[in-house]
Amino acid sequence: MEKTDEMRINQTGTDKSVTDRTGADPAYAKLLKCCETVRRWTDFKPKVAIVLGSGLGDYAEQIRVETEIAYSVIEGFPVSTVPGHAGRFIFGFVDEVPVVCMKGRVHYYEGYPISDVVLPVRLMKLLGAEILFLTNAAGGVNTTFHAGDLMMIRDHISVFAPNPLVGTNIDELGVRFPDMSTVYDKELQEVIVKAARENQIYLQEGVYAQLTGPSFESPAEIRMLRGMGVDAVGMSTVVEAIAANHMGMKICGISCISNLAAGMTAKPLTHEEVQEAADMAAPNFKKLLTESVKKMVAL
């Protein structure tokens, strides 16, 4: 059945002026408006979109920067409230590869609608990025992991986080029922494994689960996750991967294991400790990111 404007408005309960102007879903209208604003500042076309997690905030130092755009100048763009997540897009080159890098991301636990949480990833795809490189700090659930390990994400568990595709499907972005059997691209995984091997960086591999946070998990929840086959747990990444997969991006991801998850050590978890551990692992994390992205020039 054809969707009429009236039906869209009734489904989403949004203000008619937004739908009327573009004839689109409000989340899509907002996305297009953000894209238009960025395009007023730069015509840079990135190949790889990089989302920087905790500990990687100063990764911009590895980039030959062309231009930077503060999120705050993009009307409607979600701006993080978490200390250490100050936000801007950095456009430039890692070696010969054109990249856009997100310094700072918003998390669902900050109270943003899930469509806002995934808006930045969608925007980077509209700006031209074909590859999405997700990074985060995560708690190690696998008992063989240590704080400071890097883990390449092989697959994820999304059932504890809201699905960003709930609601009217934005047909312009992708299909209603996207396949999820290979979210993390095999070829990109090979690139990362090769980069790690060539640079003697020890690399774990595994399944990442996103929970909403902001509270850390309980020991019982960690035991449950381990039983489900989860290797690392965090509060980001999966919803972004779902939105990017919907749009047909090639996706890869690395978690920095900043701590062993709740109940695995005697110590209580604090945000500061997670941040400190992520900072300590940062040199290897940055090296692996740079060496992997360099190899993506050939893809």
Ligand code: HPA
């Ligand atoms: N749990 C959830 N998110 C996290 C953790 C954790 O232990 N460490 C870093 N981010």
